[in-house]
Amino acid sequence: MATVGILDAAKHLNDHGFLITLARMATQPANLPDSTTLEKQLAEGHRDDRQRQGFLARRRIARAILAAEAGVDPQAVTITHGESGEPIVAMPGGRFHLSFSARADIALIGIARSPIGVDIEIIGPGMLIPLNMLRADERTLLEALPEGARASAFCRLWTAKEAVVKALHCGFQMPPEAIHVDGWNTGDTLTLTALETRPGGVTAEASAWHLKTWPNLVVAEETGGLVVGAACIA
Numbered sequence: 001m002a003t004v005g006i007l008d009a010a011k012h013l014n015d016h017g018f019l020i021t022l023a024r025m026a027t028q029p030a031n032l033p034d035s036t037t038l039e040k041q042l043a044e045g046h047r048d049d050r051q052r053q054g055f056l057a058r059r060r061i062a063r064a065i066l067a068a069e070a071g072v073d074p075q076a077v078t079i080t081h082g083e084s085g086e087p088i089v090a091m092p093g094g095r096f097h098l099s100f101s102a103r104a105d106i107a108l109i110g111i112a113r114s115p116i117g118v119d120i121e122i123i124g125p126g127m128l129i130p131l132n133m134l135r136a137d138e139r140t141l142l143e144a145l146p147e148g149a150r151a152s153a154f155c156r157l158w159t160a161k162e163a164v165v166k167a168l169h170c171g172f173q174m175p176p177e178a179i180h181v182d183g184w185n186t187g188d189t190l191t192l193t194a195l196e197t198r199p200g201g202v203t204a205e206a207s208a209w210h211l212k213t214w215p216n217l218v219v220a221e222e223t224g225g226l227v228v229g230a231a232c233i234a
Contacts, residue, residue, distance in 0.1 A: 005029060006061075010068035018112035020230050022120075023061055025054055025105050032060040033067070033074035042081070058100050058107045059087075065111065066091055086169045099166050108228060116232045117166025119159040123225040127151045133158075135177045141185045152227060156213045157184035159229025164192065164209070167231045181211065192231070208233055 067074040070093040110118035178196035190211035
């Protein structure tokens with residue numbers, strides 16, 4: 001998991017059918033396309049200028065990658081929103097799914113030919129873990145870990161759950177406790193073992209999912225450690 005250039009990202013997307021990449025807002029790739037009128041209108045719904053600029057930058061980067069992959073002008077790629085707020089791509093030459101996440105100065109972009117969700121969390125000093133968001137069995141597993149390992153393990157679990165609901169386009173209409181993930185507390189490969197409910201949007205059996213997290217990334221010293229999670233339906 002690393003930041004990559006637009007052409008390298010487009011090649012990876014073409015070769016593998018998916019891409020997950022980080023970008024720092026302070027060091028964006030050169031020669032990004034201008035924001036569209038629609039994007040500028042949607043950005044006005046954000047509270048402050050930093051959020052608006054991040055919203056626009058994530059879409060400019062995604063459109064540049066998609067356009068390079070398809071060999072079309074970036075202005076031919078449009079990113080709108082679905083009923084649940086999920087980004088929707090309209091472009092010539094193919095159908096892609098898109099997911100965004102952002103914390104501080106860091107943006108996370110996921111693009112795939114099948115439904116995808118991504119999430120990013122920062123492990124800050126003295127991070128308080130919201131134990132009330134976990135099931136009893138998850139709390140037991142978390143509290144069995146050494147204290148210094150708990151924040152990273154929690155973020156590994158939480159980013160995976162966030163990524164699942166983003167790929168489902170349902171937000172937390174599906175409560176987080178309904179998503180059962182194994183492996184988050186041991187460092188093993190993550191496995192989605194059950195979805196208790198499946199509201200509207202994309203549906204898939206638990207066995208059809210691929211989960212992946214990248215714990216303890218350092219992209220910029222001032223942000224501390226990052227945990228990135230991604231979920232994709234095969």
